[in-house]
Amino acid sequence: MSNSIIIADQDTHFFSDVCQNFDHAAQFTKHDAGLLDQIKSCNSVYRFRFPIRKGNGFEVIDAWRVEHSQHQSPTKGGIRYSEMVNEDEVMALAALMTYKCAIVNVPFGGAKGGIKINPKNYTVTELENITRRYTVELAKKNFIGPSIDVPAPDYGSGEREMSWIADTYATMNPGQLDAMGCVTGKPIALHGIAGRREATGRGVAIAARECVSVGEDMQKIGLTPGLSGKKVIVQGLGNVGYHSAKFLSEFGALIVGICEYEGAIYNADGLDVETVFLHRKTTGSILGYPGAKKEFKNPMEGLEQPCDILVPAALENQITLANIGRIQAKIIVEGANGPTSPEAEAIFYKNGGIIIPDMYANAGGVTVSYFEWLKNLSHVAFGRMNRRFEENSNLNLVNMVEGITGVALSPVQRASIIKGASELELVNSGLEDTMIRSYHEIRETLLNNPKIGNQRTAAFVGAINKIAVSYQNLGVWP
CATH class of the missing domain: 3.40.50.10860 (Leucine Dehydrogenase, chain A, domain 1)
Structure with missing residues (x-):
């Protein structure tokens, strides 16, 4: 399933934007200029x-x-x-x-x-x-x-x-x-892996959840901690957008707006993601959905409606100087690559907003791809070797505890304790751990050097440092 097309009006030099972000972050590192140039440049273009x-x-x-x-x-x-x-x-x-x-x-x-x-x-x-x-x-x-x-x-x-x-x-x-x-x-x-299709969207949702869980950061932007009740607008109802909305909803958020190339719909009381998806599949458009209280033929208007969190999950360059002044969200979670132009980003920060950068927010896909690659190299499905052993060990433990205490667990309790992990559960666990750890690495980098200023620069700084160590370990750089 592919992401959805929403075409921006403004042409940009995308690679230059990435390099601009890199150069800004590089000033907060102490690496050799030649090494930084090696990291920034494309090695092979075919x-x-x-x-x-x-x-x-x-x-x-x-x-x-x-x-x-x-x-x-x-x-x-x-x-x-x-x-x-x-x-x-x-x-x-x-x-x-x-x-x-x-x-x-x-x-x-x-x-x-x-x-x-x-x-x-x-x-x-x-x-x-x-x-x-x-x-x-x-x-x-x-x-x-x-x-x-x-x-x-x-x-x-x-x-x-x-x-x-x-x-x-x-x-x-x-x-x-x-x-x-x-x-x-x-x-x-x-030889694919369970959970890969929804991995990017799940990662986006976990990133948003982790961000709003930090009470100190939420206090600065006037929000309460936690996803519960947070109003979210999602741009794109393709693979990434759909699963981002689905998991955010499951985590307790309220999906109030959905934007697609044919238009946008909005309901401050919430939209049911599944029924919107089925409506579009049936009719070919999200417009005309019965649960919408507002609809817009210009999809970009959908981004500008009241919400706490905006998730652009379509294509790059969707939030620009042309519309940043009308964006009402306090948090932007970049499900797509490069959806926010550098100029718009600077204004959003100036207004006190938080941007969870694409390099981290949509990394769920490559994380689970890594798990699939490992599975292909090992030629063994996750959980195949140890699931029954875990279940038998857990069963013996439950029987022992029941025998000692004289208290019998209900069938549901026994099943939940005894159960061994499936491939999907192991993949989701690995993805969740990766997203949580990485978010706090980025935040720690930012806290250690407040001059960095924002999460995108902090993410770049962390990435540059790790890549530099790799080059040094290879003996390429002293």
Whole structure:
């Protein structure tokens, strides 16, 4: 399932914005200028074109794969299918992947891919041909492999495309034991992992929950601690937006607004995410949803309605100088990559707001991709080796306690205590621990040096320091 398209009016230089943030953070570190330049620069940029048969003729497809940093191997990053893909964007997203992996302590370098197409304009057969040919081109240049570069789904791509990539790579590398580790985000039946599809959205929700749990920080912006009752607007009802809204709702937040490319809906008393999703699936639009008290044909108006938390989970550059003055949220949780322009961000901070940066907030996807990659290399599903042992050990313990105390537990109590962890539960536990630990690492960096000023810069500082240590450990830098 892909994210949803909401097109910004303002063109930006995305990679320059990322580098600008990097340079600002670098002043709070003590690393050699040459090392900082090495960390910031893209190591490899591969642009290529290939023809496909379309109808009675041919079409030439533009595509990219960027490996930003090989300080850790393999490099890791999704493949974006979009008419708006360009080299600058792919470079920026690859760089963000490098910093993102460092922030959440995932041992990958950053990479990203892009294919300049609108998937809606192609048949399934044509999409398969494009994806397989893209994979062949990567393999020819050694830009894919379980120890080299591991793609994943991104905007416009999903499990189906990842299965085509895995099959193509395995066909080109007969007998390679770890071939399925060449790509993540695969279907469960093709060595994927439970929880991967919803991982990014779950991570966004955990990030928001962790932020609002800090009473000291909430007091500064006039909010009470905890997600309960917090009003949330989510932009995008694709994979990331839908699951962000779903889990935020489960955590106690009130989803009051949802924005999509066809418009936006709002209800201060709350919207039911599942019924909105089903309404859009049935009618093709969120507009006309019976539970909405307000609707807007211009989706950007939906971002400007009253709320406590805004979750932009569509594309980059959605909150800009053009609309930041009308944003009423006190917290922005960046579910998408680069949804807030640097100029808008500065104004939001000046007004006392908190931004949970994309590099951390949407790192749930790469975290669970890491778990999938580990599963593929070990060839054992999570929980398979120890689940029954845990259940038998817990059962013996419960029987012993009941025998000593003479108090019998109810069947529900026994089941909850005895139960061993499934793969999904282990994955969700690992993801939650990663997001919680990483949030407090970022916050600690900020508290230790208040001049840093905000979480994005603190996240960059932390990432730069970790990457610098990796280069030094490799012996590349003294």
